[in-house]
Every structure is written in C-alpha cells, then in structure tokens.
Amino acid sequence: MADAKKKRKPMIGLQPEGDVDWSQYRGVLVVVEQRKGIAKPVSLQLLGEARRLAAKLDVPVLALVMGYQVSQLAQEAIYHGADKVYLCDSPELDHYRTRPYSRVCLHVIRKYLPEIVLMGATNTGRDLAGAIATHLPTGLTADSTQLDVDEERLLLASRPAFSEKMLATILCKQFKPQMATARAGVFEQLPRDPTRTGEVIPVPPQMDAQEISTEIIEFIESFRRVNLQDADVIVAGGRGLGGPAAFGLLEELAQELGGVVGASRAVVDLGWIGHDHQVGQTGVTVRPKLYIAVGISGAVQHVVGMQNSTCIVAINKDPNAPIFKIANYGLVGDLFQIVPALIEAVRARNGEAIPMNMPVNS
C-alpha cells in the first residue's frame, strides 16, 4: 500500500513545471458566456466587478469571447468595461462543448497570463471552469457571492458554506491564475458606454472539427418555467398567501407588469410552487427593476437574494414585518384586497397605453 502510494504520480496539471515567475500574471479576465450572440447578464455583471478589482490592482480588464458569429459581442464587452478582448469566432464553437471551449480558455490563459479569471456560476460556467482548473496549477472557488483583493494581490472569493450558515473566504495563495465562478445577480453591471474603446485580439480555435469527439446532432431548447435572474419585474409570494391557489393572483399581476413569479423558501418547502421560483440564500439572487414581495416577512435568508432590486414594494398585513425595513414602498393590509386592486389599476393603465380599439402599429 505504502509502495503504491510512493509510485503514484502527481495529478496532471497540479504541479507547475519548474520555477514560475507569478509576477508575470497581470489582468482580470472575464470569460463572457453568450447564447445566440447575446451575453449572459452574469458576464456583464462580472465585467463591472472586474473593473473594480482591476482598479485596485492597477491592471486592465480582459475579456474572452468564444462562439460563432459573435464579433459584435467583443465590442459589447468593451462597452461594459473590458480594455482588451480575446475573440475566438469559429463554427466549431457555435454551441458550447467542453473540450473546444476549454482548449481556447487554456490557450488564452497560458499565453496572456491573467492573474484572475472569473466566470458565471451558470451550468456552462461551472462545467468550463472545472474543466480548465484541472489542467492548470491552480484552484477554483465555485459559486462566489463576494469578490475582493488584498494588499498581496490575492483574490478573496467568498461564498456561503456549511449549509449556507456562514460565509467562507477562500484564497489561492500559491498559484495563478486565481479562479472563481460567481453567482448571477450579485454584482452590478456597469451602464453600457458606447464611447469606450479597447483592443480586440483574434484567437484561433484550438481544435478542428475532426479532433472534437462530440457532435451536436440536434439542439433542443428546454422549456424553463421561470427565468428569475433576467427578469425586470418579479412578483414574489410567501406564506401569507395561505395556499398555492393564491399564486394565480400573483401570476396575473406579474403578467400585467411583464414580469415573473418568485417565492420565499417557506412556500417552496410547502410544495405550493417549484424550487426554480425560490429567491434567496438557497435560491436565486435577483436584481430586477421592480420586486413586489407579497405576504413575505423579510427573513434575512430571503432578503440577501433580493435586496439589490432597484425598487422594492412590500405588501404585508403586519406593519412590523422586517420586509418594510428594506422596502421603498410599503402597503400594510390584506394581500387579498391589495393585489386584486393593483391588478385592476395596472390593467387600466395598460389599457390606456394601448386602447383596445386602436391598432397596435398605428
């Protein structure tokens, strides 16, 4: 047993070869995730956060854009905070596949030596970051909710730990790049600035079609019931609804406002609505323009997931409910009276905006 241990070689990638001058590594790189040429909001949010970190480190913000026919996205990355964009535009990258995408990432990291690499903690980001980390002499902090750097230029990536009861700050002290994936909705996207300029550096694909062992035969869009992260308006319901039926009211209000329905964990646990609607520490972190909390008390685990909403409206019959402390507007009363009245008011307003008898395109 002892001999077997001795003979075991170190895992590929875990040991850097020879002495490495880590000071050559400069810049904060954001891997921009896209779908059909449109950047995921989390990538734009990370570009904003990268600007803040890069200013502290006095280094440029770098972005990596991969895909097919995505050159306009390189420009968008610059408008949202990147100074330099590595662009790999190739038919082989039309749809995400781990190997061709991770090879491009590895090539860019090894050639341009960023000291920090960030990507969204989406399904794709999690897969890609894990695949890259196994080939580099470094670690990866997954699912971060706070990022910072210290005086030694170390990335402080914090994430909930121990069943979300505490926040752990994780450092990668010895190796570069320092890598983290980050949750959507936590960081602030900078306003798009079309006057910003930057450099676009073309990067060749690192695998040709023959080398890629997977083939995409058909792309089937899976039907997602709700996309809380990208919603501008969320109408969220809590235990105050009294049962699942009242979610119909919230659905109506959300539809009138062009939004989607969210929920507290209490009602998800009760089975009144699916988990993909849950907002909060163990659900989704959201940042809509309007968040209406209906019959939600405002427990800290809920509030951490929605406190960055631009405008918060709380409807609760208890005037001392904690949710009122963070609400911009508070309506104290019975939700079964307030919500139907709101639906009527919004419907009337929508009707005024486009009178029923007027053709929409007139």
Ligand SMILES: Cc1cc2nc3c(=O)[nH]c(=O)nc-3n(C[C@H](O)[C@H](O)[C@H](O)COP(=O)(O)OP(=O)(O)OC[C@H]3O[C@@H](n4cnc5c(N)ncnc54)[C@H](O)[C@@H]3O)c2cc1C
């Ligand atoms: C580790 C951990 C993680 C957690 N993660 C999450 C999370 O991600 N998201 C989350 O939401 N929670 C989370 N929780 C649970 C959280 O602590 C609360 O228990 C939960 O948010 C409470 O949900 P609620 O506000 O719907 O219910 P309650 O706290 O029961 O609040 C119901 C509210 O409805 C009001 N109300 C009642 N009837 C009416 C009416 N007719 N009209 C108007 N108002 C009315 C009441 O006044 C009350 O304020 C977590 C807890 C733990 C321990």
